[in-house]
Amino acid sequence: MKKIITVANQKGGVGKTTTAVNLAAYLALLGYKTLLLDMDPQGNASSGLGCRAQADSDTLYEVLLGKCVLSGVIRKSNLPNLDLVPAHNKLIGAEIELVGQKGREYILKTAIGKLDDKYDYILIDCPPSLGLLTVNSLTATDTVLVPIQCEYYALEGITQLLNTIRLIKKALNPSLHLEGVLLTMYDVRTSLSQAVVNEVRRYFQEKVFSVIIPRNVALSEAPSFGKPVPLYDASSKGAIAYSQLAEEVIARG
Amino acid sequence: MKKIITVANQKGGVGKTTTAVNLAAYLALLGYKTLLLDMDPQGNASSGLGCRAQADSDTLYEVLLGKCVLSGVIRKSNLPNLDLVPAHNKLIGAEIELVGQKGREYILKTAIGKLDDKYDYILIDCPPSLGLLTVNSLTATDTVLVPIQCEYYALEGITQLLNTIRLIKKALNPSLHLEGVLLTMYDVRTSLSQAVVNEVRRYFQEKVFSVIIPRNVALSEAPSFGKPVPLYDASSKGAIAYSQLAEEVIARG
Ligand SMILES: Nc1ncnc2c1ncn2[C@@H]1O[C@H](COP(=O)(O)OP(=O)(O)OP(=O)(O)O)[C@@H](O)[C@H]1O
Ligand SMILES: Nc1ncnc2c1ncn2[C@@H]1O[C@H](COP(=O)(O)OP(=O)(O)OP(=O)(O)O)[C@@H](O)[C@H]1O
Ligand SMILES: [Mg+2]
Ligand SMILES: [Mg+2]
Numbered sequence: 001m002k003k004i005i006t007v008a009n010q011k012g013g014v015g016k017t018t019t020a021v022n023l024a025a026y027l028a029l030l031g032y033k034t035l036l037l038d039m040d041p042q043g044n045a046s047s048g049l050g051c052r053a054q055a056d057s058d059t060l061y062e063v064l065l066g067k068c069v070l071s072g073v074i075r076k077s078n079l080p081n082l083d084l085v086p087a088h089n090k091l092i093g094a095e096i097e098l099v100g101q102k103g104r105e106y107i108l109k110t111a112i113g114k115l116d117d118k119y120d121y122i123l124i125d126c127p128p129s130l131g132l133l134t135v136n137s138l139t140a141t142d143t144v145l146v147p148i149q150c151e152y153y154a155l156e157g158i159t160q161l162l163n164t165i166r167l168i169k170k171a172l173n174p175s176l177h178l179e180g181v182l183l184t185m186y187d188v189r190t191s192l193s194q195a196v197v198n199e200v201r202r203y204f205q206e207k208v209f210s211v212i213i214p215r216n217v218a219l220s221e222a223p224s225f226g227k228p229v230p231l232y233d234a235s236s237k238g239a240i241a242y243s244q245l246a247e248e249v250i251a252r253g
Numbered sequence: 254m255k256k257i258i259t260v261a262n263q264k265g266g267v268g269k270t271t272t273a274v275n276l277a278a279y280l281a282l283l284g285y286k287t288l289l290l291d292m293d294p295q296g297n298a299s300s301g302l303g304c305r306a307q308a309d310s311d312t313l314y315e316v317l318l319g320k321c322v323l324s325g326v327i328r329k330s331n332l333p334n335l336d337l338v339p340a341h342n343k344l345i346g347a348e349i350e351l352v353g354q355k356g357r358e359y360i361l362k363t364a365i366g367k368l369d370d371k372y373d374y375i376l377i378d379c380p381p382s383l384g385l386l387t388v389n390s391l392t393a394t395d396t397v398l399v400p401i402q403c404e405y406y407a408l409e410g411i412t413q414l415l416n417t418i419r420l421i422k423k424a425l426n427p428s429l430h431l432e433g434v435l436l437t438m439y440d441v442r443t444s445l446s447q448a449v450v451n452e453v454r455r456y457f458q459e460k461v462f463s464v465i466i467p468r469n470v471a472l473s474e475a476p477s478f479g480k481p482v483p484l485y486d487a488s489s490k491g492a493i494a495y496s497q498l499a500e501e502v503i504a505r506g
Binding site: 010011012013014017041042043044047048089092095099127128129130131138149151153156157158160163187189190192195217220221223224 | 430443
C-alpha cells in the first residue's frame with residue numbers, strides 16, 4: 001500500500017520542510033520505504049538531506065516538463081529506506097512554462113502513477129504559495145498535512161488554505177482529505193503559543209495531532225549538516241517530537 | 254521626495270511583514286508621511302495594523318485589475334502620518350487573471366505614478382514568492398530591503414533572490430538597487446545565529462544594516478492586537494531595534 005502525503009501551507013516559514021524531512025526520516029527508520037519529493041524551487045528539503053541538485057542533472061523540473069520519468073531522478077539519501085527527488089532553482093520556470101498546457105494540474109499525479117509500487121509512503125514538500133506546484137501536489141496526493149506555527153499571523157492563512165483544498169477536492173482530486181494539522185515551533189516561554197494551540201484545537205478538534213513540535217535548536221541546526229534530526233541529535237526534544245509524529249501518522253493508517 | 258522601498262524575500266517567514274509594518278510605523282512616528290502597500294494576499298500587514306479588508310470593498314486587487322485608482326483604496330491607520338492600502342484573499346486571483354496582459358509588470362508602477370506627491374516613503378510588503386505580485390513591486394520600487402532570518406535555510410534562497418533582482422533591473426527597472434540587508438530573529442542562545450550573521454556580513458559587507466533585529470516576543474504578540482510594536486510595547490528590544498532601523502534608512506537618504 002502506497003500512501004501519498006503532501007505537506008502544505010502557503011504561510012511562509014511554518015515548518016513545512018522541517019516536517020517533511022524529519023517525518024520522512026522517522027518513517028524510514030521505522031522500516032517503511034519512503035520517498036520524499038521536493039516541490040519547492042528553494043530546494044530546502046534536498047539540502048536538509050545533504051543532497052543538492054546540480055543544474056546539469058535531471059530533477060523534478062525535467063519530470064514536470066516531460067523530459068524524463070520520475071524513476072530516473074530518484075536519489076538515495078543518507079538513510080536506508082529513504083529516497084529523495086531533489087529540487088533545483090529551475091523549478092521556478094515550470095510554473096510559467098506550463099501555464100497554457102492542458103491537464104497541467106495532473107502532471108505529477110501521472111508521473112507518480114508510473115512508479116513501481118516499492119514505496120510505503122511518498123511525502124511531498126511544497127513552496128509557500130498556492131501556485132501550480134502546490135496544486136499539482138494536492139492533485140496527486142491522498143492526504144494533506146498542514147503545519148501551523150504557534151504564532152498569530154499563522155492563524156490568518158488557514159481559511160485561504162482550506163478553501164483551496166476544498167476547490168481541489170471538488171475539481172481535481174475527489175478523495176483528497178486532511179491527514180492532520182500539526183502545531184509547530186511551540187515556545188513554552190510565551191502565552192501566545194498556548195493561545196494559538198487552544199484556537200487551533202477548537203477549530204480542528206481531533207484532526208490536530210496530539211504531539212506538538214516545540215521550538216528546538218537541534219531542528220534548525222541539523223540542516224546545516226545536511227542531516228535529518230535523528231542523525232544529528234536523536235535525543236533532542238525536536239527529534240523525539242517528530243518520532244512521535246511518525247507513530248501517529250502510521251497509526252492513522 | 255518620495256522614496257519607494259519594497260520588502261522582499263521568497264523564503265517564507267523571515268520577517269518581511271514584521272519589518273514592513275514596524276519600519277513604516279517608526280518612519281511615521283519620526284514625522285515622515287508614509288504609505289504601506291500590502292501586496293501579499295494573506296493580508297498580514299493589513300491585520301498587523303488592525304485593518305482587515307472586506308470582500309465587498311475595493312482593495313489592491315481592484316487597482317491591479319484597473320477597476321479603481323490607488324488613491325481610492327487608501328485607508329488611515331491607527332497612527333498619524335501612516336496610511337495603508339490593504340490586501341485581500343482575492344489578490345491571489347490577480348496573478349492568474351493578468352497572465353496574458355501586455356505590460357502586466359508595470360501595473361503597480363503606473364498606479365503609484367498617479368498618486369499625488371504627499372508621501373515621503375512608500376513601503377511594499379511582498380508574499381513569499383517571485384511571482385507577478387513581487388515582480389510588480391520590484392518594477393515599481395526604488396530600492397529593495399531584504400530581511401534574512403538568522404537560520405541555515407534562509408541562506409539558501411539568497412542567490413535566487415539576487416538573480417531575480419538582477420533580471421528585473423536589466424529588463425524592467427534599471428534604477429533598482431539594494432536598500433540593504435536586514436538580519437532578523439537573532440537568537441542569542443544559539444551559535445547558529447552568529448554563524449549566519451558572519452556569513453551574511455562577509456557576503457553583503459556594508460549593505461547589511463548595523464542593527465540586528467533580535468527574536469523578541471513583543472514583535473510576535475503585537476499583531477494579535479492589530480498594532481505595530483511602538484503602540485504595543487515601545488520599550489521592548491524588538492521595538493528599539495526597529496526604531497534604529499528607521500534611523501538607518503533615513504540616514505541612507
Ligand atoms: N520546531 C522548530 N524549532 C526551531 N526551529 C525550527 C523548527 N521548525 C523549523 N525551524 C526552523 O525555522 C525555519 C523555518 O522552517 P521551515 O524552513 O521548515 O519552514 P517552511 O514552512 O518550510 O518555510 P518555507 O515557507 O520557506 O518553505 C527554518 O530555518 C527551520 O530550520
Ligand atoms: N524578531 C522577531 N521576534 C519574534 N518573532 C518574530 C520576529 N519577527 C517576526 N516574528 C514572527 O515570526 C513570524 C514570521 O514573521 P513574518 O510573518 O513577519 O514573516 P514573513 O516573511 O512576512 O512571512 P511570509 O513569508 O509568510 O510573508 C510571525 O508570526 C511574526 O510575528
Ligand atoms: Mg520549506
Ligand atoms: Mg509576510
